Amino acid sequence: MGEKLSFEYAPAPESRALVSIKPKYGHFIGGKFVAGSKHFPTINPATEEVLSQIARGGKSDVDAAVKAARKAYTTTWSKMSGKERGKYLFRIARIMQERSREFAVLETLDNGKPIRESRDVDVPLSAAHFFYHAGWADKLEYAGLGTTPKAHGVAGQIIPWNFPLLMLAWKVAPALAAGNTVVLKPAETTSLTALLFAEVCQQAELPAGVVNIVTGDGSTGALIVNHPGIDKIAFTGSTEVGKIIARAVAPTNKSVTLELGGKAANIIFEDAAIDESVEGIVNGIFFNQGHVCCAGSRLILQESIADEVLEKLKNRMAKIRVGDPMDKNTDLGAINSKEQLLKIRELTAAGDSEGAERWSAPCDLPGKGFWFAPTIFTGVTQAHRIAREEIFGPVLSVLTFRTPQEGIDKANNTPFGLSAGIWSEKGSKVLWASQQLRAGVIWANTFNKFDPTSPFGGYKESGWGREGGRHGLSAYLKGVSHE
Amino acid sequence: MSFYGLVDGTEASLKKYLGSLSGVDQVGADARAAMLATRSIKTTSKRWAIDTAITMVDLTTLEGADTPGKVKALCTKAVRPDPTDSSVPSVGAVCVYNDMVKIARTHLDLIGGQHVGVAAVSTAFPSGRASMEVKIQDTKDAVDAGASEIDMVIDRGAFLSGRYIEVFDEIVKIREVCGTQAHLKVIFETGELVTYDNVRKASFLAMAAGADFIKTSTGKVAPAATAPVVLVMLEAVRDFYAMTQVRIGVKPAGGIRNTKDAIKQLVLVNETAGPEWLKPSLFRIGASALLNDLLMQRMKMDDGYYASPQYVTID
Numbered sequence: 097m098g099e100k101l102s103f104e105y106a107p108a109p110e111s112r113a114l115v116s117i118k119p120k121y122g123h124f125i126g127g128k129f130v131a132g133s134k135h136f137p138t139i140n141p142a143t144e145e146v147l148s149q150i151a152r153g154g155k156s157d158v159d160a161a162v163k164a165a166r167k168a169y170t171t172t173w174s175k176m177s178g179k180e181r182g183k184y185l186f187r188i189a190r191i192m193q194e195r196s197r198e199f200a201v202l203e204t205l206d207n208g209k210p211i212r213e214s215r216d217v218d219v220p221l222s223a224a225h226f227f228y229h230a231g232w233a234d235k236l237e238y239a240g241l242g243t244t245p246k247a248h249g250v251a252g253q254i255i256p257w258n259f260p261l262l263m264l265a266w267k268v269a270p271a272l273a274a275g276n277t278v279v280l281k282p283a284e285t286t287s288l289t290a291l292l293f294a295e296v297c298q299q300a301e302l303p304a305g306v307v308n309i310v311t312g313d314g315s316t317g318a319l320i321v322n323h324p325g326i327d328k329i330a331f332t333g334s335t336e337v338g339k340i341i342a343r344a345v346a347p348t349n350k351s352v353t354l355e356l357g358g359k360a361a362n363i364i365f366e367d368a369a370i371d372e373s374v375e376g377i378v379n380g381i382f383f384n385q386g387h388v389c390c391a392g393s394r395l396i397l398q399e400s401i402a403d404e405v406l407e408k409l410k411n412r413m414a415k416i417r418v419g420d421p422m423d424k425n426t427d428l429g430a431i432n433s434k435e436q437l438l439k440i441r442e443l444t445a446a447g448d449s450e451g452a453e454r455w456s457a458p459c460d461l462p463g464k465g466f467w468f469a470p471t472i473f474t475g476v477t478q479a480h481r482i483a484r485e486e487i488f489g490p491v492l493s494v495l496t497f498r499t500p501q502e503g504i505d506k507a508n509n510t511p512f513g514l515s516a517g518i519w520s521e522k523g524s525k526v527l528w529a530s531q532q533l534r535a536g537v538i539w540a541n542t543f544n545k546f547d548p549t550s551p552f553g554g555y556k557e558s559g560w561g562r563e564g565g566r567h568g569l570s571a572y573l574k575g576v577s578h579e
Numbered sequence: 580m581s582f583y584g585l586v587d588g589t590e591a592s593l594k595k596y597l598g599s600l601s602g603v604d605q606v607g608a609d610a611r612a613a614m615l616a617t618r619s620i621k622t623t624s625k626r627w628a629i630d631t632a633i634t635m636v637d638l639t640t641l642e643g644a645d646t647p648g649k650v651k652a653l654c655t656k657a658v659r660p661d662p663t664d665s666s667v668p669s670v671g672a673v674c675v676y677n678d679m680v681k682i683a684r685t686h687l688d689l690i691g692g693q694h695v696g697v698a699a700v701s702t703a704f705p706s707g708r709a710s711m712e713v714k715i716q717d718t719k720d721a722v723d724a725g726a727s728e729i730d731m732v733i734d735r736g737a738f739l740s741g742r743y744i745e746v747f748d749e750i751v752k753i754r755e756v757c758g759t760q761a762h763l764k765v766i767f768e769t770g771e772l773v774t775y776d777n778v779r780k781a782s783f784l785a786m787a788a789g790a791d792f793i794k795t796s797t798g799k800v801a802p803a804a805t806a807p808v809v810l811v812m813l814e815a816v817r818d819f820y821a822m823t824q825v826r827i828g829v830k831p832a833g834g835i836r837n838t839k840d841a842i843k844q845l846v847l848v849n850e851t852a853g854p855e856w857l858k859p860s861l862f863r864i865g866a867s868a869l870l871n872d873l874l875m876q877r878m879k880m881d882d883g884y885y886a887s888p889q890y891v892t893i894d
Binding site (some may be wrong): 103104105106108212367368369370371372373374376407415424425521540542 | 623
């Protein structure tokens with residue numbers, strides 16, 4: 097027998113050599129990189145290492161970007177046939193695939209998510225969104241939206257930090273396919289893959305000004321939202337900011353789609369396949385550190401199987417590998433920012449003080465960077481803050497129910513309604529439950545599955561409009577209703 | 580017999596017991612197995628994994644053309660897989676047809692291989708299509724000839740037509756024949772049971788009936804030991820342990836041909852049943868070609884280059 101009785105997984109780090117990060121970035125306006133005036137650092141949340149300096153876009157930057165986008169719309173993009181636009185989108189999609197490792201490494205460095213997820217989920221799905229919408233570009237009149245659907249013009253797009261590249265793809269691909277030009281602002285903490293995407297636009301020889309990227313914080317976002325030269329706003333982020341945007345655009349002609357927060361119910365019925373349900377719970381809340389608007393953050397568990405499921409869940413959680421996001425064996429990476437970590441700590445502390453029982457997986461957290469161990473709260477009731485507010489971290493609130501109707505009632509008793517999960521081996525129950533749930537996306541016996549063909553969006557405070565599929569496309573076309 | 584207090588031997592109690600099992604979602608099980616296949620292990624652990632995998636091999640020859648000479652050669656290889664390197668451990672057992680048991684046992688004892696088991700495939704292997712009397716006699720033959728492990732096949736026809744009690748009774752009877760001399764491995768032929776629900780059901784049925792090991796396949800039907808099937812069986816032994824505090828072994832057989840596949844199996848064991856199962860008394864791999872690949876990878880780790888296949892013995 098061997099000298100050492102252990103079976104350890106290797107650190108299998110992905111190489112950083114693939115990416116070259118400039119010490120300082122500007123904006124991408126009118127097809128060129130232009131210098132910014134003020135800068136702020138962007139860090140690797142797993143190590144707190146400063147990766148680069150990002151420009152904080154001001155009024156003149158946003159003005160220049162909107163102007164470039166308008167010019168590109170009037171002179172080039174709106175005159176181009178759908179078939180030609182489609183060619184550019186196909187080209188972008190192919191380049192994204194060719195440079196997929198580069199995108200994956202950069203995303204993981206800047207965001208803190210495990211390389212396994214950026215490599216297997218974020219980047220391939222981003223390319224898939226471009227491929228899918230490339231196909232739509234010359235078929236808009238067959239999309240069931242009237243005979244001559246028209247683009248809005250210039251779309252202002254503001255995206256979050258949880259899936260930086262993927263959210264860019266969700267926004268840019270349909271906008272361009274429908275014939276709009278865009279001014280996009282990536283999230284403050286995760287601008288790097290958007291700036292790499294700007295390079296891809298250059299490489300694809302996309303006409304100047306069709307895609308403009310202005311980096312910055314919330315103040316830059318506000319400039320975009322309030323800019324009179326913008327025809328359509330698309331936002332993904334918090335419900336709080338979504339409400340501000342809704343108020344801001346209400347007295348204008350701007351069209352708007354909002355993809356906001358969630359507090360999704362993952363309902364496990366007693367006739368579910370238990371082991372796969374446990375996997376689904378883990379995937380639902382610990383995928384991307386729980387930084388997922390549609391995360392299954394409320395486990396609604398039938399009481400008759402609660403003990404068994406919780407015991408299995410704890411055993412499974414103990415096997416989650418938390419640590420270096422660049423290690424291919426890592427399951428749970430770093431929390432994206434100190435601010436977010438503090439928010440998670442604040443809400444979990446509220447869980448403790450309100451009497452819920454906390455259990456965290458035993459794991460060693462790295463000394464530097466922002467980390468939070470996978471955690472569940474049991475004994476949670478509807479009245480607890482952790483059952484109502486979005487934590488946006490690797491924290492699961494467990495509630496129980498006695499009858500199917502009670503499970504549905506608890507699931508729907510939330511101001512949100514983005515997604516839900518149903519676990520049962522009984523088809524009739526799955527169909528019944530999916531008709532009762534008030535959520536935009538409902539998964540049965542799986543969770544967190546995404547596809548460009550499938551519309552995504554929320555009920556109630558989870559948002560307005562849909563992204564993806566024919567429904568998502570309609571949000572970028574004028575004179576047709578979405579929903 | 581008490582059947583761990585789970586069933587009382589009646590059809591009604593067996594139906595209740597099997598009916599209490601949760602189902603398996605195929606898509607979810609496939610996804611979990613695929614995810615675990617991406618784990619990468621340390622070089623130092625790889626050496627340990629290779630040696631551990633060697634001790635878990637049931638070195639198998641199950642051919643119509645088997646001869647005493649072939650079986651003796653297999654036994655020699657089982658005891659000392661690499662004649663040039665005495666640090667290579669012996670395999671777990673040799674696995675042969677009944678009529679070869681005596682030859683194998685005698686030869687193993689002769690060459691200092693008392694620690695290597697002899698597993699006999701029994702109960703009208705591989706189809707299981709014979710009367711109960713014949714199956715019992717078949718097993719008795721093997722036990723009398725000195726088999727320390729009996730690899731029986733279940734009656735898939737009975738299982739698929741819902742006559743679970745027949746399958747249960749068969750296992751109980753064969754268990755009696757094995758007595759204290761032989762460990763009992765129960766082969767499901769998962770390629771014929773097809774669904775993961777069936778695999779889970781068969782696992783719990785066999786464990787309650789007295790199996791020491793549950794085994795995927797005969798090696799005569801494809802697909803055999805696929806990763807999700809092994810995952811479902813490992814989940815079953817883990818859950819059975821939680822119910823009874825008894826650890827049942829798992830033996831994937833068929834289709835595991837190289838070191839990479841073997842290490843993937845060990846990862847499945849580690850993350851599903853747990854590290855307690857990472858030993859030959861609880862995990863075996865039924866294989867023939869695998870051993871040589873393990874040896875070649877072991878040499879490569881020592882020497883830094885791949886040797887020609889001529890440096891490992893063909894049997």
